Amino acid sequence: MSHVKVQVPAMKSFCMEVFEKFGFTEEESRIITGVLLMADVYGIESHGAQRLVRYHKGIQSGMIKVDAKPEVVFETPVSAVIDGHEGMGQLIGHFAMELAIKKAKTAGIGIVTVRESNHYGIAGYYAKMACDEGLIGISSTNSEAIVVPTFGKQAMLGTNPIAFAMPADPYPFLFDASTSIVTRGKFEMYNKAEKPVPEGWGVDENGHPCTDPGRVLSNIKAHAGGGISPLGGASELTGSHKGYGNAMVAEIFTSILSMGMTSNYNLLNGHGGTCHLCAAIDPAIFGDKDAIIAHLSTFLEELRESPKREGHDRIYTHGEKEVFAEKDRLVNGIDVDVKTLEEMEDCAEYTGVDFNKYFGNLGVKVHFDPSEHTQY
């Protein structure tokens, strides 16, 4: 498959205009665009512009309500529950994390759960919001059930990512990963590239291992059974029950503690019903904040400096690859595959945005191998 390099400012301006045309305010469009762009500049292409088509379709169908405003329906000094009223996930997530940060700054901790939202992009964005304020940030979301529990053959869980961020020098610790072995975005990338997925990633409608990404994706779409394996694969011997347990913890902190829809009810009958967690913790409630952050920085450095496996010249700490990717993308542009570009053009046409104004003069097409993109 071919892809093109798109400069960050062009993509940013395009997304801003698209979301404003959809009816969001300038400030709202800036938040939504910020979440999408962070995924692309961090090298998590599966969650960036590639997802624009979903927001486009969600708004078009009425599943995402442009005018909805998040409402705090329950609150204590250390917690809150928000009803998103089926609005845009990024705006609700942003609102929830701002509230969690405010609580953490006064009470030391803020845990905010959200129900009745929609897909909110990368969980890491929200965790990073808290981290940028000198706090520990945690965010999670449930999602459409596409993950099959250990010994099951029907998807009952979302890919349910959990993101965790904490300040450190020279760069923060930022861990953002689905609790499934991979996300649907990775299956889509392999499918677009017409390559089989590795053994263990998915199961077919009978619960048997399946390496055909198209079959797994079409089964998911048709609710025909099967889906993606939890982290740890399909067998207890490789820890399937642990990934399944991690997904359950995400489910509890999102849908259960917000009295929202569990993943197995998400996105049915044109209703999103997605639930999130946004939490912030001030490290100062455990003593000398600077000393604690220095302690983490030292350990991260020791990990990076520890002996490497044959064939590998570095050990990454989480968030490090994103820092390097961001430096690269800001100079060299972001990778957008041609199918995504077509979807963007559709979206431009629907909203009345001049696509050629932004992307009339694109770079050289090169070969794109999804197996090089191991994130998520």
Next chain:
Amino acid sequence: MSHVKVQVPAMKSFCMEVFEKFGFTEEESRIITGVLLMADVYGIESHGAQRLVRYHKGIQSGMIKVDAKPEVVFETPVSAVIDGHEGMGQLIGHFAMELAIKKAKTAGIGIVTVRESNHYGIAGYYAKMACDEGLIGISSTNSEAIVVPTFGKQAMLGTNPIAFAMPADPYPFLFDASTSIVTRGKFEMYNKAEKPVPEGWGVDENGHPCTDPGRVLSNIKAHAGGGISPLGGASELTGSHKGYGNAMVAEIFTSILSMGMTSNYNLLNGHGGTCHLCAAIDPAIFGDKDAIIAHLSTFLEELRESPKREGHDRIYTHGEKEVFAEKDRLVNGIDVDVKTLEEMEDCAEYTGVDFNKYFGNLGVKVHFDPSEHTQY
């Protein structure tokens, strides 16, 4: 390998007497015995009586200080930091979770971190303490570095389990798992049974895959390199970086936020330095507690009732196997392998306990296959 069935009351009385002989009070001995026995009755034999030898050696060498009392060195209404002063891990963990529960009952949340402790047994015990009080319980611990980060060949992380418990009907959700693909206890069980471990579980001193449990264990003991893989195995394609990230989150909530020793310094030069997390959250800070617990119970039931994979007749929710194991063990006794029994006899001799008084009349020896024990 052969094992014997030991009745729970006999094992309980034996452990009580041993720990009292070591110098612990009756109440302290009851707590320590309670943690060990919970592992055995829950079917997590790798963390029950099989570990007695380590506490024996730890006390004998002076690494575990029998008279040490945990001290609260920093505190806020929602948090505390405890210095364990190198005491017995179970007593420090129990003290920490009692404090977390007290805070959760007044402030809604209590997060307690611990430094300078020792091995505290199964993390699930502490999470369950909070659950028994109607709260969400979370516990984690770091441990001797025996887990190799993605692309590394030197163990830098402990198996760093994270346990999570929440009340539900008819039984609670109790998820307790190491963030490694398996624990050392599982390697020890395979080694005692003289069976190779599955591919992906461990790496040798050069970072190459290794299925010989004896080699991995002796390398760990000699600090010769290699060790156990994170959950997700040794490759990013199967999510190795995610298990490594989970281990890091455990590390942050134990050693970093307590200013204690990170796993790579644990158990060096006869100093434990183990760090824990004990946290409790009252579900009532998110609304109607009964409704929230009923919501979880419904979802757990839906999971158990969802369609099964060919060759499997049930889907477990976390904590369910433990409930069944407990019912069985209380009637039929717990599994103890012969090597463990010998270690128990050594311990009895050292402390002056009459071994035959408890175990003079043991049951029939049967074949023991560690691959049937998938927990941990």
